[in-house]
Amino acid sequence: MFGHSGFRSGQECAIKRILCGLSTLLILSTGGGKSLCYQLPAYIYSKYYKCITLVISPLVSLMEDQVLNMPEFLKAGCLHTNQSPTQRKKIMELIKKGEINILLISPEALIAGDTSSGFAGLFKSLPQIAFACIDEAHCVSQWSHNFRPSYLMICRVLREKLNVKCILGLTATASQATIKSVINHINIPDGVNGVLTNPALPDNLFLSISFEKDKDRALVSLLASEGINSFSSIIVYCIRRNECERIAAVIRSCLFQPGKINMEKENKKRKRMSYIAEAYHAGMYAAQRKKIQKHFMDGTLKIIVATVAFGMGINKSDIRCIIHYNMPPSFESYVQEVGRAGRDGKPAFCHVFMNNKNDDKDELLKHIYANSIDRPVIRRLLQKIFIPCKCISPEKTDNSKITNVSRCQGHEVGIPIDETVEELDLPSENIATLLCYVELHHKHYIKVLHNAYTKCKISSYGGPIKILEAAKTCPPLAMAYLIESKKAASVTKLNVLEFNVIEVAAAIGWESGMTKYQLKNLEWIVKDGVSKRSHLKVEFNTLGFRLKSPGDLSATELDELLDDLHQSVHVQEKNMLYQLEEIHQAFNELCNKSCDQITFSEENLAPKSNELKLIINDYFTRENNMPENKQFQERPLDTERITSDVRALIATYKDCKFTGRSIARIFQGITSPNYPALVWGRCKFWRSHLHEDFNGIIRIATQQIINMKI
Numbered sequence: 012m013f014g015h016s017g018f019r020s021g022q023e024c025a026i027k028r029i030l031c032g033l034s035t036l037l038i039l040s041t042g043g044g045k046s047l048c049y050q051l052p053a054y055i056y057s058k059y060y061k062c063i064t065l066v067i068s069p070l071v072s073l074m075e076d077q078v079l080n081m082p083e084f085l086k087a088g089c090l091h092t093n094q095s096p097t098q099r100k101k102i103m104e105l106i107k108k109g110e111i112n113i114l115l116i117s118p119e120a121l122i123a124g125d126t127s128s129g130f131a132g133l134f135k136s137l138p139q140i141a142f143a144c145i146d147e148a149h150c151v152s153q154w155s156h157n158f159r160p161s162y163l164m165i166c167r168v169l170r171e172k173l174n175v176k177c178i179l180g181l182t183a184t185a186s187q188a189t190i191k192s193v194i195n196h197i198n199i200p201d202g203v204n205g206v207l208t209n210p211a212l213p214d215n216l217f218l219s220i221s222f223e224k225d226k227d228r229a230l231v232s233l234l235a236s237e238g239i240n241s242f243s244s245i246i247v248y249c250i251r252r253n254e255c256e257r258i259a260a261v262i263r264s265c266l267f268q269p270g271k272i273n274m275e276k277e278n279k280k281r282k283r284m285s286y287i288a289e290a291y292h293a294g295m296y297a298a299q300r301k302k303i304q305k306h307f308m309d310g311t312l313k314i315i316v317a318t319v320a321f322g323m324g325i326n327k328s329d330i331r332c333i334i335h336y337n338m339p340p341s342f343e344s345y346v347q348e349v350g351r352a353g354r355d356g357k358p359a360f361c362h363v364f365m366n367n368k369n370d371d372k373d374e375l376l377k378h379i380y381a382n383s384i385d386r387p388v389i390r391r392l393l394q395k396i397f398i399p400c401k402c403i404s405p406e407k408t409d410n411s412k413i414t415n416v417s418r419c420q421g422h423e424v425g426i427p428i429d430e431t432v433e434e435l436d437l438p439s440e441n442i443a444t445l446l447c448y449v450e451l452h453h454k455h456y457i458k459v460l461h462n463a464y465t466k467c468k469i470s471s472y473g474g475p476i477k478i479l480e481a482a483k484t485c486p487p488l489a490m491a492y493l494i495e496s497k498k499a500a501s502v503t504k505l506n507v508l509e510f511n512v513i514e515v516a517a518a519i520g521w522e523s524g525m526t527k528y529q530l531k532n533l534e535w536i537v538k539d540g541v542s543k544r545s546h547l548k549v550e551f552n553t554l555g556f557r558l559k560s561p562g563d564l565s566a567t568e569l570d571e572l573l574d575d576l577h578q579s580v581h582v583q584e585k586n587m588l589y590q591l592e593e594i595h596q597a598f599n600e601l602c603n604k605s606c607d608q609i610t611f612s613e614e615n616l617a618p619k620s621n622e623l624k625l626i627i628n629d630y631f632t633r634e635n636n637m638p639e640n641k642q643f644q645e646r647p648l649d650t651e652r653i654t655s656d657v658r659a660l661i662a663t664y665k666d667c668k669f670t671g672r673s674i675a676r677i678f679q680g681i682t683s684p685n686y687p688a689l690v691w692g693r694c695k696f697w698r699s700h701l702h703e704d705f706n707g708i709i710r711i712a713t714q715q716i717i718n719m720k721i
């Protein structure tokens with residue numbers, strides 16, 4: 012029925028395990044045939060039971076395609092946050108009628124499944140769930156190259172809200188550390204025995220690397236070379252967005268061959284698209300990206316010059332060549348990116364350009380340091396999470412004697428996102444990741460809930476008296492008055508009352524959802540049995556992280572938590588540095604002098620390609636992927652010049668509250684919420700110490716800040 016004569020490696024075992032209800036992690040290289048491993052069990056289950064299979068997929072843009080590509084005997088549908096209410100309603104009706112076998116759902120839609128109005132009632136309308144499949148399962152792990160905090164929530168919603176017992180995790184790449192944490196999160200009963208894997212890179216991919224003094228020239232000559240120039244689909248990967256644009260333009264101008272372009276299409280669309288090379292990155296408009304992706308997929312566009320934003324889930328079987336204009340940051344990313352070539356099993360070439368000056372490595376190091384977080388910043392976040400409370404609840408035995416004093420069970424806390432981003436000078440994704448670390452901490456102090464509006468604004472058209480009157484019958488409003496009047500006594504005299512609704516909910520011991528519902532109801536009053544508008548308008552605003560955390564942590568517990576979190580951040584940084592070092596070293600060893608010296612044929616490339624594959628396989632199967640005591644070579648530091656620049660910077664921008672890290676970021680041109688490149692790019696110190704040691708600059712700058720204060 013699926014059109015295959017046999018199973019590929021790993022497929023049969025994975026399918027059998029899912030049919031036995033055993034959670035499994037399947038690691039198959041890109042194009043290895045992962046889809047069959049959920050489609051076949053989903054089909055078999057649906058034949059015998061009234062049930063549905065959930066597939067959680069992060070790629071909203073590709074979901075519709077995935078549904079279309081499903082075999083016709085499998086009824087599939089998708090739900091995600093980009094759909095219109097009518098589209099969603101239609102799918103929900105089909106689910107209710109039992110007419111969907113496989114439901115593809117985005118992580119956000121799943122998390123919102125029982126709460127958000129758009130998906131309200133989804134969980135209730137779902138029949139029994141045969142099993143759930145998590146695509147790109149490595150995103151669950153904080154050690155993976157693209158950890159997504161929302162993925163942690165998925166496992167919990169599946170287990171706690173939907174009672175799912177069997178989860179199939181799918182991924183193309185996972186190091187041993189990632190595998191370990193996925194095993195924990197998806198709860199594989201027999202641990203590593205439930206992990207099925209094939210070699211990270213298939214035989215039909217031929218890998219090569221070369222040093223280039225002039226990469227632009229090398230790229231153009233490679234693309235024009237015999238063999239490569241006849242390929243109809245090529246991806247060129249770059250690190251920087253503006254480089255994608257520049258290189259696409261270089262290729263267009265150097266490889267423009269009017270004869271080879273489909274003139275009919277060209278005439279119709281007056282050069283809106285080049286059909287030779289186009290850039291693709293996250294900074295472009297969605298519509299433009301969609302158009303470029305479509306032309307690449309249907310074969311009209313030959314070369315796409317992209318950042319990592321392009322490729323996840325791309326299912327084009329005839330990509331014959333992947334060129335990395337810059338060195339990738341890790342083997343994880345490399346394997347995932349080259350895996351997009353040769354999915355039809357025919358030979359494909361993957362080439363990486365390196366340069367002598369280590370520019371790429373420096374740029375990648377910047378990305379790593381950009382994500383690191385200082386200890387005082389973590390402390391400030393912890394102060395927002397753990398708000399001291401007075402609840403000490405005595406634990407009682409059967410005969411009602413108080414035996415022990417139990418811990419606070421937790422209160423809901425709302426942390427406004429924008430305010431916190433500015434206060435901590437940290438992008439919201441990094442804050443979300445830190446919250447995940449706190450949640451993953453072995454003491455399990457907090458539970459991260461989905462984001463929600465944190466502030467409530469009540470405006471009265473009938474003067475302050477109307478709000479005061481309403482407070483008599485509405486406990487949350489009464490509590491809001493109490494809390495706000497402690498901050499400003501005049502609050503009862505105002506026509507507008509604004510407060511943190513989550514703080515109010517926690518103070519009266521209600522859930523914030525219930526509290527908001529009660530407050531919203533203040534807009535209506537019932538008079539003589541008829542409901543009509545009141546004098547109040549109730550609005551919610553300021554999106555915030557929401558979590559449940561106890562308020563009775565001792566100072567020692569908080570200090571320990573702070574130490575552990577700081578250590579996690581530090582280990583994460585070290586891990587990424589290590590990954591970069593590994594790939595840099597391996598590529599350097601196997602590097603050809605120049606791509607002009609390489610003949611791009613299977614026989615010629617095979618020896619070095621196989622050598623690299625062995626190194627990569629060893630990397631993924633090695634038990635200890637990050638030696639604890641690994642020391643990294645520090646880059647040079649011109650202490651004298653840095654010191655004088657730090658002092659000059661502080662003296663020039665007297666109003667800025669710099670930290671050692673923010674100065675180091677400016678010196679290396681790393682953007683942050685409070686010091687964006689767009690504004691600070693004009694400062695003369697921006698990128699003024701590009702090749703020096705980042706942590707060294709932090710040390711010097713911090714010392715100077717202290718000295719200047721004294």
Ligand SMILES: Nc1ncnc2c1ncn2[C@@H]1O[C@H](COP(=O)(O)OP(=O)(O)OP(=O)(O)O)[C@@H](O)[C@H]1O
Pocket residue numbers: 015016017018019022039040041042043044045046047183324325326354
């Ligand atoms: N047992 C099989 N025999 C032959 N062809 C197969 C088999 N299983 C899958 N295929 C084919 O392999 C191709 C890739 O399969 P699939 O799309 O499932 O890969 P994938 O592992 O999901 O890739 P990605 O990592 O990009 O999501 C498809 O064309 C599919 O029909």
